[in-house]
Amino acid sequence: MATPRPLPTTSLQLPDPLPLDSGQVLDGVTMAYETYGTLASDRRNAILVPHALTGDQHLASEHPITGKPGWWVRMVGPGKPIDTDRFFVICANVIGSCMGSSGPAALDSDGRPWAMRFPVITIRDMVRAQVALLDVLGIERLHAVVGGSMGGMQTLSLAANFPDRADRVLAIATTARHSAQNIAFHEVGRQAIMADPNWQAGDYYGTGAAPDKGLSVARMAAHITYLSEAGLTGKFGRRFQDRPDGTAGGRSFGFDADFQVESYLRHQGLAFTDRFDANSYLYITRAMDYFDLAEEHGGRLADAFAGTRARFCVVSFDTDWLYPTSESRSLVQALNAAAAPVSFVELSAPYGHDSFLLDVPALDRVVKGFLE
Ligand SMILES: CC(=O)SCCNC(=O)CCNC(=O)[C@H](O)C(C)(C)COP(=O)(O)OP(=O)(O)OC[C@H]1O[C@@H](n2cnc3c(N)ncnc32)[C@H](O)[C@@H]1OP(=O)(O)O
């Protein structure tokens, strides 16, 4: 199958100041985004794909830092479930992130990095920025909005706050509210970053020493939550890591990475620091923790969807303990109570929360079917 041909990453400045949930207003917001496929003359074939916590606009194109394929290249492209021969697909880096859209690592109008002067943002703020981008692109109504994890939160927020903007809403491996456990894991990560002496209250840009140790530990802890016990056992079990000289590993009676799973996590943590900014990690995890769609709409989740005319599809994975199926069921019940048309499927996959990024053919079928 042909590789999708994205336009190169583009960025633009939103024409109007962006009002934020905090009460602040963000001026001169930059949105970095990629598009795939061709916009139909009636502009009705657009699909917005918001990304997850550490994702970016490189949905189906090579990542410029890691050189790896885009994070959903298996899902998006010609003939794929999100078929770029039919649909015009838009993926924008969320505000607060670090791949070109406005965020703590970007420069303020005074030419200095925002750092911790960047306002605290919410999922709804991210969505406001994406809707403003759609306005600039002249897309009034989406064929669909599709996202997993934090991308799924954005699909729900868009449906709730901009009910006329999407015909279909596909929310995968997500939740309508961050739980105490979700917040707790994020707090461990944030504390690891802020305890790193290189963090310097967020003013580390240009010092040559970023809080990589803290960010790496944050990612290690978070990465465990994206996997499943069975997945980790299947991949590594209690096997020892070979030593750097190639000899068989074992108990070192020290604190090297004796076990493969330790070595793997250290690798995941370190690799993450190459592509992600520690302050962005603070801001985006905070936005996720604040996410509570019911609270935003008077306390009853069904009321969040009162004005929607979209069709919904909710997908969970049986091994996802971060956003378990029970949370998807609550979401579906709320959609039912709002009389919104919704289909729901719990898919079986061994990989845990990150199953939505991996090879799960049943997910491909659900996505393709729902977009028809
Ligand atoms: C939705 C969005 O917006 S995208 C989100 C952002 N993107 C991501 O989260 C992608 C990063 N996450 C991952 O890669 C996640 O691990 C997954 C679960 C999605 C990918 O799973 P898999 O493809 O099965 O990869 P896996 O988890 O086995 O990791 C492979 C990596 O671990 C390394 N590794 C495997 N075993 C070991 C070990 N014993 N010691 C050290 N490193 C190891 C591999 O060398 C490989 O490294 P590389 O990525 O630098 O090439």
Ligand SMILES: N[C@@H](CCO)C(=O)O
């Ligand atoms: N692993 C993905 C999903 C987390 O929810 C990410 O890093 O964004």
